[in-house]
Structures are given as C-alpha cells and as structure tokens.
Amino acid sequence: MPAQPAMPTGFRKWIVVVTAISAAIIELIDTSIVNVGLTDIAGNLGVTIEDVSWVVTAYAIANVIVIPMTGFLQRYFGRKNYYIGSIILFTIASYGCGFADSLWTLVAFRFLQGVGGGALLSTSQGLMFDAFPPSQRPVASALFGMGIVLGPTLGPTLGGYIIDNYHWSWMFYINVPIGIAAAFLSSAYIDKKPDEININRKAIHIDQLGILLLAVGIGSLQYVLERGEADDWFDDNVIKWLTVITAISLPLFVWWELRGTKEPVVDLRALKNRNLTVGSLLMVIVGYGLFTSVLLYPLFAQRIVGLTATQTGQLLIPGGLVTLPMFALVGRLLAKGMSPRVAVIIGYVAFATFCFVMSTYNMDTPNKLFIYALIVRGIGLAFVNVPLINQSVSTLEPRQLPTGIAIVNMMRQVGGAFGVAITNTYVTQRTAVHRGDLVSNLQPGDMLTTERLNAMTQALAAKGINAFDAVTGAYKNMDLIISRQALMLSYLDTFKLAGLFFVVSFPLLFLLKNKKMDAAAAKAVADAAH
Structure with a gap:
C-alpha cells in the first residue's frame, strides 16, 4: 500500500476542518435558501411562481446526478483537483445566479451550481476524516454532521433575512467570498494522496453508458418528483414521458452496472451488504423528514401564524444553538463505545416526536412552543445522522466504501425530493x-x-x-x-404523515448489524471516503 500523506496537525488541521465544513454548509444552504425568495425572484424577473420553481428543480437535478458519480470523478481527476474545481465552479455559478437578468439564465447557472455543489458534500466528508486519527473519527463525523443539518436549517433563516432587507441576488453573492476563501485554503492546506500525484487517466475506464443511464434516469426521476404537483402529475405529457424514461433507464442502469461492465461508475454490488441497503432506506426517511420539516415549518409559521420571513428564521436559531453541542456529544458518546443503534433509536424517537407535536399546533400557537419543537428536531437529527452514516458503511469492504458513502449521500437527497413531492401533493389534496x-x-x-x-x-x-x-x-x-x-389542517395532517413514516420504518433499525466503528474500520472509511 502506498504511504499516506502526513495527517494535518495544529493550525493546519483546523484550517482543513473549517474549509471542509464551510464548503458542505454552503452547498446545503443553497438547496433551501431560495425557497423563501421565490416570490421576490418571480416578481423581479416578471415570471410566474410555477416557472420560477425551476430555480429549485435545476439545482436538485444536477446535485442528485453528480453525487453518485463523485467516487469515479475523484479517481479520474484526483480528489484535491476535483474538490477545488468544484468549489470554483460553484462560486462562479453563484455569481452568475446573482447577476442573472432572465429566468432561464438563472436556471442555467443554478444547474451549474448544482454540478459544482454535488462534489462538495461527499468530498468534504473525506477531508474531515483525513484530518483526524482513527480514534477521533466519530468526532469528525459529528462535526461534519453539524454541517449536514445546519445547511438546510440556516437556508430559510438566511434567505428570509436577505429577502426582508436586501435584494434577492445576495442569496447567491454571499457564496462568492466563502468560495474564494475555500478554494485558496484548499489549494494551500489540503495535501494530495500518493495516488493523486501521477494519475494515469488512460488506464481509467470511463463507463460512458453507465453515466448516461444514471444521468437520464436519476435526472428524470428528480424532475418528476420536483415538478409533479405543479404540473398536475400524469395529466402533463412531459411528466408521463419522463416517468416512462425513468422506468426504463434506471433498471437498465442497474443491469448494466451489475452485469454489463467490469468497471462500473457506481459499484451497485455494494448493495448486497445488508447494512448499506437498510441504512440507505433509513437515510431516505431521514432526508424526507429533514427536507419536509424545512419546507413545512416556514410555510406554517408565515402563512398560518403570520410571522415574517425574518421572524420565522429567528425561531430556528435556538434549535441550531442546541444542535451544535449535541453533535459533539454524540461524537464523544460513539467514540466511548455507545451503541450506534441506540443513538439512531433516540434520534428516530425525537424526530417522530417533533412531527407529532407540530401536528397539534394551530394559528394561535406561541413562538416559544415552535422553539421547543425545533430543539427536539435538532436533537433527533444529531442522534440519527452520524451513527446512521457510520453504520451504513461499517461492514463494507474498503474498496466498496467510496460507493457506499456516495449512495448514502444520494439517498438522503432523493429522500428530500420524495419529501417535497409528497408534501406538496398531500397538502393540496388535504386542503381540498x-x-x-x-x-x-x-x-x-x-x-x-x-x-x-x-x-x-x-x-x-x-x-x-x-x-x-x-x-x-x-x-x-x-x-x-x-x-x-383548511390550509392549517392540511399542514397538521402532513406533519402527522411525516411522523408516521418514522414509525413505520422504525423496525428496519433492528436489521442493522450493530457493529461499532473500530479504529481499523474508521481508517478504511477515511482512506476511501471521497
């Protein structure tokens, strides 16, 4: 085995940590920050709300296509080069979004932003692992987990403040200085691994058909989920055709990756591992709960209770402040031998409690009760994210770890897309x-x-x-x-439905093999995790 680069220490180590977390947070913030500004963007560009929703759809489609290919792209370009290139693309696209003067210019730059952002999540996770010795990697997971939760949580908060006080373009411009700093620090402080120094790209097989089928299948599925409710589902011909394309291309992709090529872009054989399969299914539920709550809470607070966008965001702050130390606590508990399954169970119960509590609120609910519920949600996310990610890949072979981590990250995003689609459809039906x-x-x-x-x-x-x-x-x-x-009652029903998803999927937790991440396994994850 080639020698590994020296582990960063002292100031250099924490520069890498801050850079990795910052890159992950801005990527996740941009999945939700524009949600509160769609009305302003539509008015400024002279388009309808239905049309401007493409700003969200384009980013999500690009994001979910790139994430499962991250492992291959890193092997081809080298992790450091791919990471810095993705930060630069994300930053340039963010600037392009800010100065866009037409809808489709904005949509095009949002797609490019999603392509660049798709690499930041998984690659940042690998950089975090590399910055810590094996015994401290549960703490690294906890720190990274904070970014996973804080991104979608801070998005509506930051977006609401900008919309109430500045022009909507600043929702994108704020990424520019962060992206420039992250690119500079990554270039200066992140070391290349030995296998990145002299990459023989001619020896790396490019699974062109696999990439095509994956992009077409996942992209079509994401479009159907994102646009289904707005376009009346199967009353729309585009939705019909893309559903057919999804039904054909995804099974073909699975067959091709398992049988048709010896060097697949995504090694689906890793899904034979029970922990990865079960963990991926559970991650769909977690993604569903996370994105649904991020979507529903602002709508309930603003449309039912009558809060402003800024007030809605301010109520999220106490939960975020409680969540930060909770992630650190979970990391320490796992490092000291706490059963990961017990941690996930605590997180599941807390998140289900949040959903059922929110389903009892009404238009006269005081702000402090929203704060209490959001604190419970933050605790749930802290306990469920880190242990579930670790358990999902804990029994994989080292060569399968890159694929495992990419699949887990992709399933969280797909779960979020399912959550948004189900929420929009269910709210419409229950309102009627x-x-x-x-x-x-x-x-x-x-x-x-x-x-x-x-x-x-x-x-x-x-x-x-x-x-x-x-x-x-x-x-x-x-x-x-x-x-x-009627709208209030439909929101309450939707919160209750989200809670039921957690209850119904709860037995799957007991199918996970309760293997703790020992030092050797954690090191393997670090070496292979993007």
Missing part, C-alpha cells in the same frame, strides 16, 4: 378535503354562520363601506377564513 368539510357546515340559516356574517358586515359598514359592498366583503372574508383554516 378540509375545505369541503368546513364549507358543508355553513348551512343557510345557521345561527352561528349568520351571526358571524352580520358581525363582519357591520364591522365593514362602520368603516364607511356601503351596505352592498359590506355584505360582499363579509362573504369574501369568510371565504378567506375557511381557506386559511
């Missing part, structure tokens, strides 16, 4: 059901309904509105009240 139920209770001649309408009519008349317009306004106000109530 609840509205019908509420309207059915408003019978002509009903005393309470009549009293409420009369009170609203009189209130409008007292403001100087003529009698006819006051009656019309009262009925419109009643309609708005019903719509808001």
Whole structure:
C-alpha cells in the first residue's frame, strides 16, 4: 500500500476542518435558501411562481446526478483537483445566479451550481476524516454532521433575512467570498494522496453508458418528483414521458452496472451488504423528514401564524444553538463505545416526536412552543445522522466504501425530493378535503354562520363601506377564513404523515448489524471516503 500523506496537525488541521465544513454548509444552504425568495425572484424577473420553481428543480437535478458519480470523478481527476474545481465552479455559478437578468439564465447557472455543489458534500466528508486519527473519527463525523443539518436549517433563516432587507441576488453573492476563501485554503492546506500525484487517466475506464443511464434516469426521476404537483402529475405529457424514461433507464442502469461492465461508475454490488441497503432506506426517511420539516415549518409559521420571513428564521436559531453541542456529544458518546443503534433509536424517537407535536399546533400557537419543537428536531437529527452514516458503511469492504458513502449521500437527497413531492401533493389534496368539510357546515340559516356574517358586515359598514359592498366583503372574508383554516389542517395532517413514516420504518433499525466503528474500520472509511 502506498504511504499516506502526513495527517494535518495544529493550525493546519483546523484550517482543513473549517474549509471542509464551510464548503458542505454552503452547498446545503443553497438547496433551501431560495425557497423563501421565490416570490421576490418571480416578481423581479416578471415570471410566474410555477416557472420560477425551476430555480429549485435545476439545482436538485444536477446535485442528485453528480453525487453518485463523485467516487469515479475523484479517481479520474484526483480528489484535491476535483474538490477545488468544484468549489470554483460553484462560486462562479453563484455569481452568475446573482447577476442573472432572465429566468432561464438563472436556471442555467443554478444547474451549474448544482454540478459544482454535488462534489462538495461527499468530498468534504473525506477531508474531515483525513484530518483526524482513527480514534477521533466519530468526532469528525459529528462535526461534519453539524454541517449536514445546519445547511438546510440556516437556508430559510438566511434567505428570509436577505429577502426582508436586501435584494434577492445576495442569496447567491454571499457564496462568492466563502468560495474564494475555500478554494485558496484548499489549494494551500489540503495535501494530495500518493495516488493523486501521477494519475494515469488512460488506464481509467470511463463507463460512458453507465453515466448516461444514471444521468437520464436519476435526472428524470428528480424532475418528476420536483415538478409533479405543479404540473398536475400524469395529466402533463412531459411528466408521463419522463416517468416512462425513468422506468426504463434506471433498471437498465442497474443491469448494466451489475452485469454489463467490469468497471462500473457506481459499484451497485455494494448493495448486497445488508447494512448499506437498510441504512440507505433509513437515510431516505431521514432526508424526507429533514427536507419536509424545512419546507413545512416556514410555510406554517408565515402563512398560518403570520410571522415574517425574518421572524420565522429567528425561531430556528435556538434549535441550531442546541444542535451544535449535541453533535459533539454524540461524537464523544460513539467514540466511548455507545451503541450506534441506540443513538439512531433516540434520534428516530425525537424526530417522530417533533412531527407529532407540530401536528397539534394551530394559528394561535406561541413562538416559544415552535422553539421547543425545533430543539427536539435538532436533537433527533444529531442522534440519527452520524451513527446512521457510520453504520451504513461499517461492514463494507474498503474498496466498496467510496460507493457506499456516495449512495448514502444520494439517498438522503432523493429522500428530500420524495419529501417535497409528497408534501406538496398531500397538502393540496388535504386542503381540498378540509375545505369541503368546513364549507358543508355553513348551512343557510345557521345561527352561528349568520351571526358571524352580520358581525363582519357591520364591522365593514362602520368603516364607511356601503351596505352592498359590506355584505360582499363579509362573504369574501369568510371565504378567506375557511381557506386559511383548511390550509392549517392540511399542514397538521402532513406533519402527522411525516411522523408516521418514522414509525413505520422504525423496525428496519433492528436489521442493522450493530457493529461499532473500530479504529481499523474508521481508517478504511477515511482512506476511501471521497
């Protein structure tokens, strides 16, 4: 085996740690930061909300395509070169997003941003592992886990502050100085591994068909999940055709990677390992819960409770402050021998509790109760992320670890896409059901309904509105009240559904082999993890 580069120490070590975490955080922030600014972007560019949602879709499609190919791309270009190149691409694309003056220019740069960002997550994880000795790698996982959770959490907070105080383009410009600093520090302080110094690219087989099938299949699936609800699912011809393409290309990709080539771009044989398969399924649920909560909470806080974007973000801060030390605590507990399965169980229970508690809130819920619920969510994510990632790859052979880590990261993103698709569809359906139920209770001649309408009519008349317009306004106000109530009930149902996903998948935890990450296994992960 070739000698490994010297492990960074002292100041150099913490420069690598800060660089890796920062790169991972800005990548994940950009998965959610634009969500709170879509209305402003649409208005500024003169397009509809449906059209501007491509800003989110393009990034997600590029991201989920690149992540599983990260292992191959690092072998081909070398980890350091690929990492720095991805940071540069992400930074340039971020600047392009900021100055874009048309929708499709913005969408094109968002796609490029997603291509660059796809490498940052997995590669940063490998750099973190390389900066710590084997005995401290659970702590490295904990530090990296903070970035995984803080990114999607900080996104809406930061986005809300920018939208309320600055132009939407600053949601992208803020990446530029961070990206420049990360590229410079990576070039100066990250060492190449021996096998990166003289790469013989001619000897590396490029699985062209595998890459094509993966890009087409995963890209089509992501499009269907992201755009399905907005485009009325199978009433839209594009959704129909892309569903067919997904159903054909993904099975072909699996067959080709297992049978058709000796050097696959993604070694799916690793999925024969029970821990990786079960861990990947559980990671889908975690991704679903993480992205669903990031989507639902701001909508509930702003559309139902009436908070501003800034206030909505501020309520996330206490949970984030509690989550940071929790990740460090989990890392220390794992390093001292805590059963990873026990940690994941604690995280699962905490996250399910968050979902069920949120399903009991209403438009009069005080802010402090949101803070308590978000703290419980943060604890859950701290306990579930690090141990589950470690357990998913803990029983793999060293040569399979790059593929294992890429699959786990991809499944979290796919779980998030499923979460967004399910949430949007379920909210729409349940809103219609609840509205019908509420309207059915408003019978002509009903005393309470009549009293409420009369009170609203009189209130409008007292403001100087003529009698006819006051009656019309009262009925419109009643309609708005019903719509808001129906929407609130649909959000509560969706939180409850998310909790049920955690409950139903809970037995899968007991299929994981409860193998602790010993020093040798942790070192193997570090050597192979992107």
